Amino acid sequence: MFKSVTTVMTFALDPGASARWWGEFLGVPVTTDVSDTGSVYAWVEIAGVEVGFHPADDARNRRGGSPVVYWGVDDVDHARERLLAAGCTHHRGPLTIAPGRRIAQLRDPFGTVIGIEGP
DSSP: OOOOOOEEEEEESSHHHHHHHHHHHHTOOEEEEEOTTSOEEEEEEETTEEEEEEEOBTTTBOTTOSOOEEEEOSOHHHHHHHHHHTTOEEEEEEEEEETTEEEEEEEOTTSOEEEEEEO
Protein backbone atom coordinates (compact mmCIF):
# COMPACT_ATOMS: atom_id res chain seq x y z
CA MET A 1 0.00 0.00 0.00
CA PHE A 2 2.59 2.58 1.10
CA LYS A 3 5.68 2.81 -1.09
CA SER A 4 7.91 5.69 -0.07
CA VAL A 5 7.85 9.25 1.16
CA THR A 6 7.48 11.59 -1.81
CA THR A 7 6.86 14.96 -0.17
CA VAL A 8 7.45 16.53 3.22
CA MET A 9 5.63 19.83 3.65
CA THR A 10 6.66 22.30 6.32
CA PHE A 11 4.96 25.56 7.20
CA ALA A 12 6.87 28.81 7.00
CA LEU A 13 6.14 32.49 7.46
CA ASP A 14 7.97 33.20 4.19
CA PRO A 15 7.92 30.02 2.06
CA GLY A 16 9.90 31.57 -0.80
CA ALA A 17 12.72 32.77 1.44
CA SER A 18 12.84 29.42 3.26
CA ALA A 19 13.05 27.47 0.00
CA ARG A 20 15.71 29.81 -1.44
CA TRP A 21 17.88 29.38 1.66
CA TRP A 22 17.61 25.58 1.50
CA GLY A 23 18.16 25.57 -2.26
CA GLU A 24 21.36 27.55 -1.85
CA PHE A 25 22.54 25.46 1.11
CA LEU A 26 21.90 22.18 -0.73
CA GLY A 27 22.96 23.44 -4.14
CA VAL A 28 19.64 22.51 -5.76
CA PRO A 29 17.09 24.54 -7.72
CA VAL A 30 13.97 25.99 -6.11
CA THR A 31 10.54 25.63 -7.68
CA THR A 32 7.80 28.10 -6.82
CA ASP A 33 4.06 28.00 -7.40
CA VAL A 34 2.05 31.17 -6.82
CA SER A 35 -1.72 30.73 -6.52
CA ASP A 36 -4.24 33.14 -7.97
CA THR A 37 -4.69 34.49 -4.42
CA GLY A 38 -0.97 35.29 -4.23
CA SER A 39 0.06 32.64 -1.73
CA VAL A 40 3.39 30.99 -2.43
CA TYR A 41 4.31 27.32 -2.17
CA ALA A 42 7.98 26.71 -2.85
CA TRP A 43 10.05 23.55 -2.74
CA VAL A 44 13.39 21.87 -3.28
CA GLU A 45 13.94 18.27 -4.26
CA ILE A 46 16.68 16.17 -2.77
CA ALA A 47 17.20 12.43 -3.28
CA GLY A 48 13.78 12.16 -4.94
CA VAL A 49 11.88 13.77 -2.05
CA GLU A 50 10.13 17.12 -2.37
CA VAL A 51 10.65 19.33 0.68
CA GLY A 52 7.96 21.96 0.44
CA PHE A 53 7.36 25.23 2.25
CA HIS A 54 3.72 26.24 2.63
CA PRO A 55 2.45 29.50 4.14
CA ALA A 56 1.84 29.10 7.88
CA ASP A 57 -1.57 30.17 9.08
CA ASP A 58 -4.00 29.17 11.80
CA ALA A 59 -6.49 27.68 9.32
CA ARG A 60 -4.10 25.12 7.82
CA ASN A 61 -1.26 24.65 10.26
CA ARG A 62 0.13 27.00 12.86
CA ARG A 63 3.86 27.56 12.90
CA GLY A 64 5.52 24.69 14.72
CA GLY A 65 2.72 22.24 14.00
CA SER A 66 4.73 20.44 11.32
CA PRO A 67 6.61 17.21 11.83
CA VAL A 68 10.39 17.48 12.09
CA VAL A 69 12.15 16.51 8.86
CA TYR A 70 15.27 14.41 9.53
CA TRP A 71 18.01 14.43 6.90
CA GLY A 72 20.28 11.40 6.69
CA VAL A 73 23.92 12.53 6.94
CA ASP A 74 27.32 10.83 6.89
CA ASP A 75 28.53 12.60 10.04
CA VAL A 76 26.18 14.34 12.50
CA ASP A 77 28.90 16.55 13.99
CA HIS A 78 30.17 17.73 10.60
CA ALA A 79 26.67 18.38 9.23
CA ARG A 80 25.69 20.21 12.43
CA GLU A 81 28.74 22.47 12.25
CA ARG A 82 28.06 23.23 8.59
CA LEU A 83 24.41 24.12 9.35
CA LEU A 84 25.43 26.33 12.29
CA ALA A 85 27.98 28.14 10.09
CA ALA A 86 25.28 28.71 7.46
CA GLY A 87 22.97 30.46 9.93
CA CYS A 88 21.07 27.73 11.75
CA THR A 89 20.82 27.76 15.53
CA HIS A 90 21.05 24.90 18.01
CA HIS A 91 17.76 23.33 19.12
CA ARG A 92 18.69 20.04 20.83
CA GLY A 93 21.27 17.26 20.77
CA PRO A 94 23.38 15.73 19.45
CA LEU A 95 21.97 12.64 21.14
CA THR A 96 22.88 8.98 20.78
CA ILE A 97 19.55 7.17 20.40
CA ALA A 98 20.95 3.72 19.57
CA PRO A 99 24.42 2.27 18.95
CA GLY A 100 25.79 4.01 15.85
CA ARG A 101 22.67 6.19 15.50
CA ARG A 102 22.78 9.86 16.51
CA ILE A 103 20.43 12.78 15.98
CA ALA A 104 20.49 16.54 16.43
CA GLN A 105 17.92 19.27 15.82
CA LEU A 106 18.54 22.82 14.64
CA ARG A 107 16.39 25.78 13.62
CA ASP A 108 16.94 27.17 10.14
CA PRO A 109 17.16 30.98 9.78
CA PHE A 110 13.37 31.08 9.43
CA GLY A 111 12.61 29.17 12.64
CA THR A 112 11.78 25.76 11.15
CA VAL A 113 13.11 22.89 13.26
CA ILE A 114 15.02 20.33 11.20
CA GLY A 115 16.77 17.16 12.24
CA ILE A 116 19.89 15.35 11.11
CA GLU A 117 20.50 11.67 11.68
CA GLY A 118 23.53 9.47 11.18
CA PRO A 119 26.64 8.17 12.81
